[in-house]
Amino acid sequence: MATNYFNITGVREGVNGPAVPLRQEIRALQSTNPDMFNLYILGLQRMQSLPKTDRLSWFQIAGIHGRPYTAWDSVRGNGNASGYCTHSSILFLTWHRPYLALYEQSLFENVKAAVAAFPPGPTKDKFTRLVPSFRMPYWDWAADARVPDVVLREQTIEVETATGRQRIRNPLYSYNFGSIDRREFPENRFNTWLNTVRYPNLANVAAQMRQIETFPNPGTNGLNLRDRVYALLSRNNYRNFAFFSNDGWNNNGHPDDYDSLESVHNTIHGTIGGGGHMSTPAYAGFDPIFWLHHTNVDRIFALWQVLNPSSYVVDQRARYSTFWSQANGTEGPNTTLLPFHQNQTTYWTSLTCRNLKIFGSTYPELVDWGVVSPDQVRLNVQRAVQTLYGRTAPVNRILGQAPGAIGASVLSFSQPGVAITASGSSIPQTDGPGDEETPAQSHGGQSEQQPIQSESTGHLDLIKDGAVHEYFCNVRADKYAAGGSFNVHIFLGDFSDDATRRAFDDNLVGTFSVFANDPETTGCEKCQDEAENGLIVTGSIPLTGALLDRIPELNSLEPDHVIPYLQSKLHWRCNRPDNTAIPREEISSLKVGVASVPVEVPTPDHLLPRYGEWQPQYEVTAGRKAGVAEGDNL
Template sequence: MWLTRLSTVFLVASGVGSSPLQPRGNGQPHMRDITIVTGVQKGKNESGSVPVRREIHDLKASYPDQWNVYILGLRAFQLADQTDPKSFYQIAGIHGRPYVAWEGAEGIPEKRAGYCPHTNTMFFGWHRAYLALYEQELYKHVQNVAWQFPSHLVSRYTSAAEDFRVPYWDWALGEAGGPFPDFFTSPIIQVIGTSGKEETVSNPLHHFEFHPNVPGDFEGRYSGYNTTLRWPTSDKPSAQSQDSKLVDDFNGQITPLHDAIGRGFGIAKNMNEFVLTHVEVPHGWVHFTIGGGKPRNTYDGHMWPLDYSAFEPLFMLHHCNVDRIFALWQAANPDKYVEPKSVGYSGTFTIPDKTIVDADTPLSPFWNTPNTFWTTNGVRDTTVLGYAYPETKRWTYESPEKYKEGVNAAVANLYSASARARLTGNAVTGGDLKHINADNSFMDWSINMQASPVLLPGTLTVRFSLIGEFSSDPVAEVGAWHVLIPENHEMERRKVEQDSIPELKLKGTVSLTASLLDDIAAGKLESLNQNQVLPYLKQKLTWKVYAANGTVIPHGSLQGLTIDVVSIKVSIPDDPNLPLNYSNEPISHSDVMFGRGGGTKA
């Protein structure tokens, strides 16, 4: 029996960071042999230090032996028996399909959904616990392969493996991130094998091979694919990945992704807003960019639909970076955390629709004890799970104030809006726009979106463009909003009577400033001032809304979508280690969209 008002009942948690669960099965849950999520505890010491999750480029370049055992260990993990609950296959299946209970964490009867929470505030804590499970099981395989080397190499590789933690891929660095990693797009990779000699092996960062694709676990074309795919060429079992399309799409998104994260750090007033509006949006972009889907590709790759995304090898690298972004937010805002909020119609396998969730809601199916699940409060401190990030090594700072200062400096240097570098002469392309920044401030422009979770398709994409002077000019896409909802949630939403729809909205934001600066540099626009930008946007800003099947939703059918152009004044400190200073409230310019599909009323 599951509970419908979780936030009330779970205040009586019996263990730190966990919440009580009613006994199931034989009535003696303490007797069950289940997987307890601990993270990797090896490497923690009394000073509070823990091993660090490294950016994947740094891992490969600076820690080649650890990189080597990572690739070998990940390959072994992927080859594990798929009937084992701790296999790569079954851990990936927790996120979406197949819709089955994992390790006794039973779901709501007849509920067809995975455990993963999206478009609700459990997104952060749930994926942190998920990564901890993945990390602890991958760690075992990394240790195992390290011990398989010849005797004269065992010490070298076991030493490298001892402090191993899952790497992250920082997709939000913008131009500073360099080209898309070639070790993500090659189906084979060079390693030092356990024989001690160079070998060429199937690249576990490129694809996962189902062994087998279990009948009944997946539906449609996914039941026929024998390997994970990106931008598939067809719906046949012989389909191939088109990694070049992935690279092209990512290259077109690097600045919007960077600016989305930077703006979130500067403007979000609380963690709920940061999670739902400023992180889930670029997070969805990355899902689409890796998997590919309509309307840019006829067939969706595994990373795009949530039901299949965790089988894609880059999923965990992507979400490790999302977790790191949350860790940075936590460090910069130590007094702010997840607040109670309804999940609306984004319930999961174990959480009913319209449930109020909070930081004490169980993060099923991640057991903290044989009787209790982890909670978002329980995973608040990453060191409890045995890891930190390069920027969150708080034990190296002499005080909490110095730690916060250091994290803010890291955020300022890594994620300040791209306009900062362009307006101060520090951009890769030089400071040709410095004259716009005479008073060390600029007007930041963005598009804010809200969508009804019932009146529009659950999974949708809104793409924004600036059209050229003539119809023959290329259309410049300035950003997109990808709303990711598991497929069966959409069918359940359709059943809801419109007069019972709560005032719950999906929210997103897309930055316009970088694109406007491009047009200023091209001589199409004079400045970022309101008197220049507003008529420009009225003339040139366009958008299309796509349903999950790739069809365009006519503007006349967009009653559930609200689009608004907003501006906010941003001051640039002289010290590059200080974050940008956003004014208190953005200014709405509803007249830009008035009378157009989705536009706000003037």
């Protein structure tokens, strides 16, 4: 009998010609559209309560990302190895796009079902009108890395239900497994936790979440995360998708392509999980914050696509096998992205999911209906990048303004959960079939706006011949050197001897996170092969923002001032996700180096900065434990 596969189409309701509903930032959704947020919570609650045997249940869709390493929707493919894993692969970003569409499609159907359960009346009518415009939200950790309270702190939440207003278990706080089959979750800890946890007390088998006062909120890394995203969206070298997309080491002798969107994504996993589910690829998908996080990763990917329309997935050798690919075969734009069916006979590929709107959704910065041309959309995205991420970028802090930025911020959070929308911007949602309203322009298209001040009074004296020097700390390591995920914390200045306080240290600049399964216990055969072959992954931590904070001490960003300063002040230490220390000598593959680059400051004619020729600064790290020295591979 033929298998009846599930067709991943995305959500078609609410699509009105070129206009599609928007995926919104969760804090903006909660504060500006509480009724839609109410639907979101009801949909999550219902989806999480579906039987585990349902292929559209929370358990089964989350399990595609790892455990229990079974074939979803009866799709095993031609490979023999277990797991659909595309981490550290050129398919990392594109594989997750139909995965998110599948999740959104299931969530949408659960929202519809939740509303259908309401008794006839004005409340049901109100929610019914909203349903076609519902799309899953994202958490823009690059704009504000503080975890929203509704995700992090609130174990229960008050919502309007079919039986009246009630306080229910908060489905954003954690997912409840109900029961656990140890054959599916064989690793210790994970088969004892009946709820997803973040920063669990590993000494307590009940493993409740720690008190919020001891939770190392990634806001500590917030400005650095923002600088990393700004660099990925503006630097010349990241116009190549192969470099931008994934954390595999390019090993090409250049110091300018160490970072990637995957590496930045890893830092969220590394700073949220703390030894809990988000810390480990095999279990991360079960944590509700995973979906807010990955929707933002897809959004940044979509922004990058507008800025770099000519670069995309290219053919590369598949180094390792998965459920659906064979080692030494080819991974490329036409590789099938299993287990995601487009229809009964065809799988999604990177090529067919290149346009996000094919799934019936888009993001606020990407509105392309009612605008003049694709060039206008590109300009809108540049302005959005300046507004959201450029205000604190070092080059704009030095300049004293962020050219092209509009308002205070499209999503500026003066307090957690409080959204401030740019003055005059408005992007209406489609309200179901027959809604003909489209925006005159996207929120980035307000050309009459004057450049706003950056979050700095400016350091114009640091600009030499229209450019400033910026500095980056490049890190690489064997992905499996620590037997699972680990963090490399980068400091400027003295730091605490207490390893459990490193994530909170005042002199912490940023964190390079490795997101990995334990090769000794994982069911992911690709991961086991990568560990056996010593897969090296990379990331890059911007230093310039932290150096600017020390300008009274430094006086200059010229190399003859900065290099001696870094020689004495730059430090790095390794921790496990639960904040226990790892001696650096235990990670023999660890290499830390510094590179500098002159950066041409933005102007109204080119809103994003331009980067010049990169220079390794070997003298900063040579002779130090795990430091890069001249002659080492870059």
